[in-house]
Amino acid sequence: MIYLTRTLTGAIRSTSAAPFLRSFSLQHPLQISKARYDKLRLDPEALRRHLDKNSEVERYKYATRPEVREKHSRRGSRYHGAHRDDEAYQFVAKFQGWCKRHTWVREQLPWKTHRPVLHDVKVEHHCSGCNWARRGGVKLWFQHLTQPDNWLCMKCYLPKDDLGRAMPTGYEDVRSWEELVKRRDSLMVTAATGDSSTPS
Ligand SMILES: [Zn+2]
Numbered sequence: 001m002i003y004l005t006r007t008l009t010g011a012i013r014s015t016s017a018a019p020f021l022r023s024f025s026l027q028h029p030l031q032i033s034k035a036r037y038d039k040l041r042l043d044p045e046a047l048r049r050h051l052d053k054n055s056e057v058e059r060y061k062y063a064t065r066p067e068v069r070e071k072h073s074r075r076g077s078r079y080h081g082a083h084r085d086d087e088a089y090q091f092v093a094k095f096q097g098w099c100k101r102h103t104w105v106r107e108q109l110p111w112k113t114h115r116p117v118l119h120d121v122k123v124e125h126h127c128s129g130c131n132w133a134r135r136g137g138v139k140l141w142f143q144h145l146t147q148p149d150n151w152l153c154m155k156c157y158l159p160k161d162d163l164g165r166a167m168p169t170g171y172e173d174v175r176s177w178e179e180l181v182k183r184r185d186s187l188m189v190t191a192a193t194g195d196s197s198t199p200s
Pocket of ligand 1: 127128129130131152153154155156157
C-alpha cells in the first residue's frame with residue numbers, strides 16, 4: 001500500500017512537473033491549469049469567455065487596488081534593473097523594436113524558420129512553443145514560413161541563449177541597428193555584384 005502511494009506520488013511528480021517547466025508558473029496569464037486550458041481550447045467560445053472574464057477581473061483589481069498597482073510597478077522596475085547590463089535582454093528589446101518599426105525587416109530579410117508578422121491589433125494566437133494563448137494578445141508574432149497556422153511568441157522565437165539562431169541568414173552576429181543596415185547593404189552589393197559578374 002505504502003509502495004503504491006509512493007509510486008503514485010512519484011508518477012504524479014514526474015508527469016506534472018516536466019511539461020510545465022517552460023511555460024507554467026503561479027503568475028501564468030491565464031490563471032488556469034494546463035489541463036483546463038487544453039479543454040478550453042477545444043471550445044473557442046468558452047475560451048473567449050474565459051479570456052475576457054479574466055482580463056476584466058485583472059483590470060478591475062489593477063484599477064481598484066493600489067497594492068496590486070504597486071506590485072506591478074515593483075516587479076517591472078526590479079526586472080528592468082536586474083537586466084540593465086544583460087546584453088541578451090537588451091538585444092531582445094532592440095530586436096523587437098526593429099521588427100515592429102520596419103517593414104523591410106519583417107518582409108525582406110532571409111528569415112530561417114519563422115518570419116515576424118505585425119498585426120494591426122493584438123491577436124491571441126496559440127503559441128506552439130509555450131503551448132498557451134497569450135491573454136489579451138500581442139501584435140508581434142512569428143509565423144512559420146511553410147505552416148501558416150504555426151505561430152511563436154517573441155519569447156519562444158528568440159531564446160536568449162542562442163540569439164544568432166533566430167537571426168536571418170547572414171545576420172547571425174548582428175547586434176545593433178547600424179550593423180543590421182550595414183549588413184543588408186553589403187549583402188545587397190554582394191548579390192548585385194554576383195548578378196553582374198557574368199561576362200557581358
Ligand atoms: Zn511562446
